[in-house]
Amino acid sequence: MSGADAAASFDPLRPRLARIAYRMLGSVADAEDVVQDAFLRWLATDRDEIREPEAFLRRVVTRLCLDQLKSARARRETYVGPWLPEPVVEAEEEVEDVTLPLLMALERLSPLERAAFLLHDVFGVNFDEVGETIGRDPAAARQLASRARTHVRAARPRYDLPKEKGLEIAAAFFAASRSGDMGALRGLLAADVSLWSDGGGKVPAGLKPIHGIEDMIKLHSSLARFFAKEMSRVVRYGRINGLPGFVTIEPGGVLQTTALAIEDGRITGIYVMRNPDKLGHLGAVH
Template sequence: MADATAFEAERPRLLRLAYRMTGSFAEAEDVVQDAWLRWARADAVEVPAAWLTRVVTRLCLDHLKSARVRRETYVGAWLPEPLLGAAGAGDVAGDVSDDLTLTLMLALERLSPLERAAFLLHDVFDVALPAIAETLDRTPATVRQLAARARRHVAEARPRYPLELAEGTRIAGAFFAAARDGDAAALSALLAQDVAIHADGGGGVPAFRNVIRGIDRALRLFAGLRRKYRDAPVALLRLTTIDGLPGYVSRERGGVLQTTALDVRDGRIAAIYIVRNPDKLRQVAAAFRQTAGMSGKNGAAGED
């Protein structure tokens, strides 16, 4: 049996890779667990990191084949599970050291599974071309082409100027208040003319199914929500980053937990990514339950 200690040393990196490949914590954990079962049956492995990377990548590729079929029947927009700053996602969050934002992950979703794997392994996880070629059962030249195509898509989605954390936090807080209050003037100052709003409810909670495009439609949306739910409370739980984008966690009308990530370009919000699907918010909900429990022990009311 292979050394369990060696596997545990690699687990955080394997979770990161599987999450970046699948866009799902639950699926990433399933993949890594499957890799552990194969590791436990293996004889002594000379280079654990390389062996495990190869196994996890191949498991993710198998998973993506079926995942694409499931997403074709997904209700509404599909978004990756939200990764909060440095909290709320266990080992995955604690070890994220790449700069793949939610926007860039969505760009990767438009690639083939092989292109996605080649880019992640080569550009994000620094795996050598020959090793990637062995993993993908392709030649090094083919892997280089796969990674180059993916790199071009990522470059198109990458903002020209990085947003300072403090400025992102300020914009996220201002947007939360303006959206909660249906403040058309404040929203007009924050939103880009061609803003796009994506909402992932998974069919289980209320969420608009089609992307809302353009500032006029966005303003009508927020004004309508304010009129319809004037007396329903909305609570800001935390300003944070969500997959590298400024955003926040809130408790919305009806008690629905929600994350909102903002893609800010040239000082304006160009895209809004809302996740309400409870299945994708388990990590977030667990983090806030833990926070509430700790606050309760200290005699203070928890945010939940």
Template structure:
């Protein structure tokens, strides 16, 4: 492997992590990194004094270009949009804090705010480097990051459950959801629980978030009665975007993931992914 190839491979995880946070799609993130690889190979060895800065700039600008079309697609997206799930150890290669709540908070930012915040606050680039990457002045980049920081701070989970708490609540939720145990559901869901789901208009899923214990229980019980899991369904506990969750498969094909957000000993949010396009990576 050449030195140029080695430099790129050393940066691959960081670049993929940056692109995933920018785009909310692992598949799109990998496409961006592949495009960055093509551009990197077009640079003469030793020509770039700061390879990390060069690659960050390439990936960021490729993501900003993709976000233009992505935003247009999301305006006509059927139902709620959720990021493509990252399951099990995959999140370790992409860096910390990949929670769905965090990614949804990023979605509410403008593309430039998102880029400035991620580059400085998550990937520790000085504002001088951020300014070069975005083609803006340092003061403007500081303002972009500051605005983003306030929005993201409001959306990030503040509670850190213990491993025992995660195991107990995730196992109980799986049991309750599959068996239709209403009393068990009421014992583990928070009063202000929110159920999110993404079917992408391809498969059935609630189109809008469902908030509150009573509505959540009615929805989950209704799903159990009207759409019971098909015979041959298997379920396993997993890490989804670094949080506890469940992966459901039928005949070896993943058809649903459920990520849980836990707060104060209860399940505060459930993020259900049913869109097969966003689950394709798990079946490849």
């Protein structure tokens, strides 16, 4: 088989392989690198001997991700401020199966727990294949997935929020937070709301998460003074990693994404990405 034949059999699988890699790594760029590495290995493989290309490539991608996670954990120990996954702004027709809070919960799992959970619970892979992929027997793979499920249960959404309602709340949050209307903002927030802001040490951002409605109101009261001088500009509203939110150009020309976790009509989590290294793939949204 030629290189063209290899590409022809690989390219239809590329989006699904990229989804696996991104959910394993939380990085669009790293996921793209892993998928490209998998393609190079596919080129070098005797493809006539492969009965199930998708299963074979799924194993290759997962194993490459497990190798990457070892070094990624060391880098995150020295990361400046809260670490958030790179945001993915979904196209209109896309439905995200792994939301941002769940991606953050996956960070607390061991690499093998993460792989077992994602392959089985998200991508529907049977435990025989999961075990073969991660080098464990099926019973051990089942136990890893079960343990992961217990750890991430609280991060999984309790019910589906209609897309239109979520974007309506996102627009109301943007208007209240930028105009300085703290009364309207208070009405949108849950009492135990939390905020994570990832600047990676490259742009100004909170070095620690903020928890509780009163501290959130204080923060936005301070920020309102800056917005009075230079207002944010909304590039677009949409779903970001499964959550309603928006992409903005902030004072100083900083590109930013804001994703909102919402329960019972109130905002419980605010996830702000400001690190330019994690927003390069959104360059076209300007």
